[in-house]
């Protein structure tokens with residue numbers, strides 16, 4: 001009761017007539033990081049920063065939720081973000097996955113035989129293990145991993161918005177990125193001559209982390225994800241909601257303000273400059289800086305208006321039109337009884353991929369792009385995560401299926417709830433059967449609670465009409481230099497939304513603040529230096 005009273009008083013204290021130093025649209029991890037970074041590098045009494053969030057709580061996709069006493073987590077793992085946490089003063093208790101952090105269960109669809117591949121943490125351990133287990137490809141594996149590591153480390157030498165001279169220097173300092181940066185992962189990978197299908201499968205799994213198959217995902221995206229989780233993979237010990245809580249706590253300590261249950265309807269622009277935002281209901285809040293962290297297509301098309309952008313920068317407007325958002329997902333969170341021994345089944349790791357491998361993910365993606373869902377008993381790809389072995393509490397697992405399109409999910413939920421629930425039930429049973437067959441024997445006997453999220457769920461929570469779960473799709477033509485720029489043509493308006501994941505979201509948020517503060521945070525670098 002006391003807590004609720006405190007919150008109401010706090011919210012009513014927000015002075016909406018005061019001009020803000022910065023307004024952040026959306027209180028997900030990108031919005032929280034953007035706002036905390038501003039607060040950390042400004043005097044918030046002079047330059048107040050306000051987050052406006054449409055939901056009753058912050059966090060967006062980075063959250064946990066309780067159903068009948070089970071704590072379900074939305075996300076599964078993050079790479080090493082510790083330098084960013086340290087810079088911002090975020091204290092979070094994380095579990096580091098030692099031993100293996102991911103397992104791949106490769107199912108032969110004809111014989112139904114399963115090959116289990118464990119991926120250990122640590123670049124060198126990983127390399128040695130692969131070279132030992134696949135001696136016929138040892139040299140190629142070593143060459144690929146060394147080359148990709150060197151290319152990954154070049155990322156630390158890139159500037160976010162390089163000057164002409166800096167761009168020229170990149171040719172010398174980042175030769176691998178210059179040569180291979182615009183390739184798809186497959187194009188890049190194929191040149192190393194790795195032939196063993198299991199090894200190919202392992203590396204393709206990293207591309208699939210971004211929701212795209214290796215023949216479509218940007219090489220740099222896949223290498224970045226691979227090398228950063230190889231360094232270390234973590235999960236918050238109290239669930240992902242703790243990450244959000246710690247960001248919110250830090251933000252308030254630094255004097256930041258949060259307006260919940262408030263939807264931004266328009267971004268105010270005059271003479272090519274941002275002036276603030278208009279809320280649903282018409283109220284306006286003014287600021288010379290706005291960071292939007294919602295679906296960039298919605299922000300630019302519906303909140304600003306593409307014509308206004310086109311007048312300033314035709315190319316940017318065109319890019320907004322072309323950008324494709326990442327796929328959505330179908331998630332089944334299962335509360336289990338105490339009888340099942342999840343640790344004994346090796347589930348205490350970051351992620352389990354259960355896949356028919358080969359071309360499966362590419363074919364599923366191809367069909368997804370046509371609006372179909374082509375999962376069958378002989379062609380599937382999914383993730384299985386066990387948060388409860390990290391967070392403690394009642395045992396649970398989540399089955400995560402990607403790529404899934406919006407299809408008729410929203411229409412069904414709005415117009416025919418019975419049909420919507422039936423479809424959810426049937427589809428969830430299909431995936432549960434597969435997990436029972438290939439990963440967790442007798443799973444169904446142990447299920448006590450089932451909570452399903454569909455693309456309609458993700459569309460509703462994020463406000464992204466496609467229900468995309470990984471922001472913009474990191475195709476090779478929308479990554480690095482070719483991605484939709486963070487600095488929009490409208491002076492003072494920034495959109496850091498990155499292609500994928502919590503790490504990328506946080507980094508994008510730091511980068512836009514670095515732009516606003518004219519390189520005072522990162523020195524214009526695309527990454528925090530490893531020694532910081």
Ligand SMILES: Cc1cc2nc3c(=O)[nH]c(=O)nc-3n(C[C@H](O)[C@H](O)[C@H](O)COP(=O)(O)OP(=O)(O)OC[C@H]3O[C@@H](n4cnc5c(N)ncnc54)[C@H](O)[C@@H]3O)c2cc1C
Pocket residue numbers: 025026027028029030031052053054055058059060061062074075076077078262263264265293294329331458461462463469470471497500501502503505
């Ligand atoms: C099921 C799932 C599993 C994932 N697993 C991982 C993982 O293991 N590791 C990883 O790194 N990443 C993972 N991701 C991706 C990661 O969670 C996202 O990339 C990241 O959380 C996106 O954060 P964001 O702040 O950019 O967007 P969001 O979280 O979507 O936040 C946007 C916020 O804006 C608000 N908003 C929207 N419109 C408006 C408006 N008009 N006015 C005001 N507020 C508005 C929304 O309510 C929302 O809170 C996962 C995502 C999902 C869905």
